[in-house]
Amino acid sequence: MEEVEIRNWKTGEVIVAGMHVNVRECLEKNIETPFQGADLRRADLRRANLRGVNLREANLWGANLQETDLREADLQGADLRGADLREADLQGADLRGADLREADLRGANLRGVNLRGENPLPQLYSLKLQPLKTKLRFWKYLISGKSPYQGFEYEAGKEYFFEDCDSNEGRECGKGGNVATLMWCLQDNSSDEIELIEVEFTAKDIIAIPFQTDGKFRVRKFKVLRKISRAEGKRILNEAMRLKTKEERNEK
Numbered sequence: 001m002e003e004v005e006i007r008n009w010k011t012g013e014v015i016v017a018g019m020h021v022n023v024r025e026c027l028e029k030n031i032e033t034p035f036q037g038a039d040l041r042r043a044d045l046r047r048a049n050l051r052g053v054n055l056r057e058a059n060l061w062g063a064n065l066q067e068t069d070l071r072e073a074d075l076q077g078a079d080l081r082g083a084d085l086r087e088a089d090l091q092g093a094d095l096r097g098a099d100l101r102e103a104d105l106r107g108a109n110l111r112g113v114n115l116r117g118e119n120p121l122p123q124l125y126s127l128k129l130q131p132l133k134t135k136l137r138f139w140k141y142l143i144s145g146k147s148p149y150q151g152f153e154y155e156a157g158k159e160y161f162f163e164d165c166d167s168n169e170g171r172e173c174g175k176g177g178n179v180a181t182l183m184w185c186l187q188d189n190s191s192d193e194i195e196l197i198e199v200e201f202t203a204k205d206i207i208a209i210p211f212q213t214d215g216k217f218r219v220r221k222f223k224v225l226r227k228i229s230r231a232e233g234k235r236i237l238n239e240a241m242r243l244k245t246k247e248e249r250n251e252k
Helices: 023-029 121-129 182-187 230-251
Strands: 002-007 014-020 135-143 159-161 177-180 194-202 206-208 216-219 221-229
Touching: 002 023, 014 023, 135 182, 177 182, 177 194, 177 221, 182 194, 182 230, 194 230, 221 230
Parallel strands: none
Antiparallel strands: 002 014, 135 177, 135 194, 159 221, 177 216, 194 221, 206 216
């Protein structure tokens, strides 16, 4: 047993203190305590029972959360960069605004999580929970009608297959059919030469969703549904954002 203190990472204020075996036990025995803003950087919380815990805006940078029970946990605004969340149970957890860059979510249960926020990783990872035959639609951008790196031309109505796909999710960019969210396709492209193709594939066709993704991932095949202008893509995105804002206001 040792004296364990958990402090607010911004203010240094002690949230809870006492004699415990480790930080994990301290959290488990004080599960009803609001650990908002807790400093848990690199904490070893493997297999901890943290169901329903309040870790809003907590600093969990680099924490080990393998197989941890985080069902219905409040992780709004939490810093989970580089956290190991393999096989963690996040069912029903609130991840709005959480920073999940470089987090390892392999095997994590993301059913029912609140995924609203700017980071696309949990939203994209949730695609893996879909039935294998579920049809999904995403986007790819072209420059002067061709893919920007391979210079390949795509035609509406045709299906394309990709060989030697890179399944390493630790690699941000690799071989395969690289597709992305509409926001990703539009964010850095100001040229009028940009065109967009909407593509369709099934959940089983997903090859890799990189841990560092900012909206792009890889599939083994897709079918091109249509080709649109950048202006039309912006209109579609703006309308989707307007509806999202309206829904959020109605919930308040």
